Amino acid sequence: MSMADRILKPGEIEAPAGEIRFLFLPGRDLFARRAERFRLLAPGHSLGGYLGFLALLADAQQEALDGFPPLPPPTLEEQTLCREQGMPLLDARLRSRNRAWREGLALILRRMAVAEVPTAARETAAGLLCAAESRLEEMADWILAGESAAVPPQESPFIAAALQVYWVHMATALGEHVFVRLEAGGVCPVCGSAPASGVVHAHGSEQGLRYLSCSLCATQWHMVRLKCSSCEATEGIAYYSLEGTNGAVKAESCPDCNTYLKLLYLDKDNRMEATADDLATLALDMLMDEAGKARSGPNLYLHPGGEVEEG
Ligand SMILES: [Zn+2]
Ligand SMILES: [Zn+2]
Numbered sequence: 001m002s003m004a005d006r007i008l009k010p011g012e013i014e015a016p017a018g019e020i021r022f023l024f025l026p027g028r029d030l031f032a033r034r035a036e037r038f039r040l041l042a043p044g045h046s047l048g049g050y051l052g053f054l055a056l057l058a059d060a061q062q063e064a065l066d067g068f069p070p071l072p073p074p075t076l077e078e079q080t081l082c083r084e085q086g087m088p089l090l091d092a093r094l095r096s097r098n099r100a101w102r103e104g105l106a107l108i109l110r111r112m113a114v115a116e117v118p119t120a121a122r123e124t125a126a127g128l129l130c131a132a133e134s135r136l137e138e139m140a141d142w143i144l145a146g147e148s149a150a151v152p153p154q155e156s157p158f159i160a161a162a163l164q165v166y167w168v169h170m171a172t173a174l175g176e177h178v179f180v181r182l183e184a185g186g187v188c189p190v191c192g193s194a195p196a197s198g199v200v201h202a203h204g205s206e207q208g209l210r211y212l213s214c215s216l217c218a219t220q221w222h223m224v225r226l227k228c229s230s231c232e233a234t235e236g237i238a239y240y241s242l243e244g245t246n247g248a249v250k251a252e253s254c255p256d257c258n259t260y261l262k263l264l265y266l267d268k269d270n271r272m273e274a275t276a277d278d279l280a281t282l283a284l285d286m287l288m289d290e291a292g293k294a295r296s297g298p299n300l301y302l303h304p305g306g307e308v309e310e311g
Contacts, residue, residue, distance in 0.1 A: 021206060023189060025176050026168050026218035031062035037276040051280060053117045054301055057157065060111040061165050064104040068169045071098050079178055086182050088192035090170050092144040092216055097166065102136055104169075105162035112158065124154045143300065144216070146194070153303035160300035167191050167217035181221075186229045186296075188214035189221050194297030195229060195261060197278040198252070202266035210263065213274035215298050220274070228254035229261050230296035239263075240291075242284050248272065249281045251288050259296035260288050275299060 027033070035058035042051035074082075074089055082089045105128075112125035128136070139159045142150040151159065171179075171190045182189045195212035199220060202208075211220035212229055227234050233256035240251045240260075248268035253260040262281065264272045278299050285295065 020209060020222050022181050022222045023176055023179055024211065024220040025172055025190070028065065028172055029062070030168055030218055031058045031065060031165070034058045034273050034276050035062065037271065037273040040271070041276060041280045045280060047280070047282065049118075051276075053121060054157075054276070054279065056115045056117060057108070057112065057161055057301070060108040060115075061161050063111065064107045064162070064165045065169055067107065068104060068165065069100060070173065071100055071170065073170075073174055083180050086180070088182065088187070088189055089174070089178060090167060090191045090217070092163075092167065092191045092193050094192075097137075097140065099133075101140070101162055101166035102133065104165045105136065105159065108162055108165070109158060120154065125158060128155060128158055144193075146298065148298060148300070148303060151303070156303045157301050164216055164218070164300065171217045171219060179219075185223045185227075185232060186212070188212075188217060188219055190214065190219045191217045193217070196297055196299045197262040197264060197274045198223070198229065199272075199274050200225070200263055200265045200267070202270055207267075212261075215275075215300050218274070228252075228257060228259070228296075230254060230259045231257040233257065240284070240288065242281070242287065249277060249284060251284055251293075253288065253293055254296075257296075258293055260293045261296045275301065 035055045038051045038055035038058060042048045042055065045051055079089060109125045109129045113122055113129065115122065136159065139151045139155065140163055142148065143156065143160050143163060148156050148160070179189050187194060191214060193214050193216040196215035198210050198212050200208065200210050210223055210225045212223050213220050223229055226237055228237060231254060233254055236255040238253050238255070240253060241247045241249065246268050248265050250263050250265070251260040252263050262278055262284065264274060264277055266272060279301060
């Protein structure tokens with residue numbers, strides 16, 4: 001047998017797609033768990049101050065989610081249409097938002113305006129509380145269109161945080177059974193957004209399977225390994241990790257589209273959380289950036305042009 005014969009092809013190491021659970025919606029305690037993870041990661045970390053800020057932001061998100069009012073679901077007609085056409089039911093770019101997302105935002109801003117965070121962040125939150133509805137809607141549109149760079153860097157995480165709460169609320173209120181696999185494997189089957197990172201599960205029947213984690217609604221959906229989540233190329237995929245780490249987080253890089261996505265290997269550390277651990281490993285992003293590779297999906301807590309202060 002030649003070397004080439006022994007190289008696994010995508011899908012070969014896994015059960016047929018029909019037998020695999022393809023979707024995990026986030027739990028209603030998502031933001032509490034995320035906050036806990038930020039708090040665990042922050043002490044002694046070079047970005048500790050920033051991770052501490054995000055822990056408080058995630059606390060506020062959880063409070064907003066807990067108090068979210070019931071909202072009208074998509075009609076049965078819409079559900080059937082999306083299923084037939086293979087479209088995300090809660091498409092973040094196409095679907096109009098219920099104004100309730102701004103009430104969630106207001107709660108988050110009220111908490112952050114008095115939180116123990118840097119003065120500048122408190123002032124930004126207080127300023128946004130007075131912003132015109134039209135301006136908030138415009139910023140939300142930019143973020144959901146993947147154009148966060150058009151939003152002021154200090155404001156972007158607050159708006160994004162409220163949008164996350166809204167989509168998590170909508171998705172979990174509907175339940176898993178209404179969502180279907182899309183033909184495009186690299187976008188979220190719930191909201192159509194790009195993944196923030198991928199997670200390789202460590203337990204049960206999903207052990208060893210790779211799930212992509214949505215940057216907006218935190219849904220995890222299955223995608224075979226050894227395949228670029230951005231362009232679905234399968235040749236020449238390479239993995240990079242930071243020297244001196246245990247390899248729990250690796251960047252999966254594609255030579256075809258020159259992008260990468262981080263993968264979190266839960267068998268190495270099962271406390272990892274897709275969004276928090278993505279942010280705690282920004283050093284790996286810098287390494288990939290130096291190598292000329294671009295992230296394939298955003299982390300919405302992070303402004304693409306924004307500086308993160310160390311300390
Ligand atoms: Zn999503
Ligand atoms: Zn690619």
